[in-house]
Amino acid sequence: MSYFDHAATSLPRAPVALEGALRGAELGNPGRGLHRLQRAAADEVDRARRAVGALLPAMTVTFHAGATAALNQAIAGLRPRPRVVALGPMLHNAARRPARALGVPTWTLPHDADGVIDLDRARAEWVDDTGLVVVGHSSNVTGVGQPVEALCALAKALGARVVLDAAPTAGVWSLDLGADLVAFSAHKHLRALPGTGVLGVGPGVELEPLVRGGVGFDAAADEMPEVLPERLEAGTPNLPGILALGAAARVGVSWDVEAASGALEEVVHAAGLRVLGRSADAPALPVVSFTVAGQEPRAVEEMLDRVFDVTVRAGLHCAPSAHRVLGTERTGTVRVSSGSTTTAGDLAELARALGDLARHARAAS
Secondary structure, rough: EEEEEOOOOOOOOOHHHHHHHHHHHOOOOOOOOOHHHHHHHHHHHHHHHHHHOOOOOOOEEEOOOOOOHHHHHHHHHOOOOOOOEEEOOOOOHHHHHHOOOOHHHHEOOOOOOOOOHHHHHHHHOOOEEEEEEEEEEOOOOOOOOOOOOOOOOOOOHHHOOEEEEOEEEEEOOOOOOOOEEEEEOOOOOOOOOOOOEEEEEEOOEOOOOOOOOOOOOOOOOOOOOOOOHHOOOOOOHHHHHHHHHHHHHHOOOOHHHHHHHHHHHHHHOOOOEEEEEEOOOEEOOEEEEEEEEEEEEEHHHHHHOOOOOEEEEEEOOOHHHHHHHHHHOOOOOEEEEEEOOOHHHHHHHHHHHHHHHHHHHHHHH
16 A cells, blocks of 8 residues: 555654553653652653654643644633734644634735735734734645744734644754744654644743643642643643654654655646645645546545555545635545655555546546
8 A cells, every 4th residue: 555644644653652652551640759650650751841842942842632632722722812813824623713713803814826825915914903823834735834934023023922733844844933832743744643742832921721630749729830831731641642752753754855745746747637736935745735627536535545555635634724725615635645654666656546547537528
């Protein structure tokens, strides 16, 4: 099987991550007690936190049950609550839905036809009282990145905080961009375990915890402690997931992302398929969406899987905002995405499958 669904989850898992998970499964519950098993578990969590912290300079690392939980904490827990929220044009539902659920006015940052934010227009059209900007580092539909560092500088100058959804980019692009809060998951390019996420909290950011409970100390108080990370980490931590992520972060990702992105786009273009939203002026991950004339994306996914043994993903990819920009909100797209484990043989199989598929589609039309 040739696997091209790395934008959903990267496979196979990193061996060091699996080793870390097994180590975590053998540990006790970390806390502020005195027995050796408790201390050993706490030391392992601290070690993992330092490894992940290397991806988030000057931020406090807090662990959560995935990027979705981290984004909800960042957006719904931010204090003071924003009066107006600016939204990136290509947001995943993990960021869009909690932002809309705040019940305050929202506006979409101006952008070009590929969904890349236009900073000059954003500055000129800035909505008064905007206190929060929620943006994705790159689109999980097209792979195209946003000018996040410049956007963060603009937002800061205008008095707004920035929440960055870095789930597609953590481990392969720098996250040191000036955002106030950065969320990502463990199971994408870092190749750790699903069900584990990170929220990096910048200096001076005040968050109301969405989950309350025990933190291993100050048990008599009614309120959660003020100190991070404990304020946002109530309950028993996911030790296998955290240690897997820490191990993966220490090893890092060795991969020429730019070359991989170009190679994947070239394969899809060579088949004569309609590639969507790939701006020539913006960096992009190896994530390409396309459509096949006369074919429903879901049918294409099924055919590639059953006939050619090639795994892709079709649909809206939990990002209806992106599909409104692309004009594909009715059916979605077929998405192919490669990872650091993708081989030249995988690309050759994809090229063969897409070429055959496109020829059959043209013959049928």
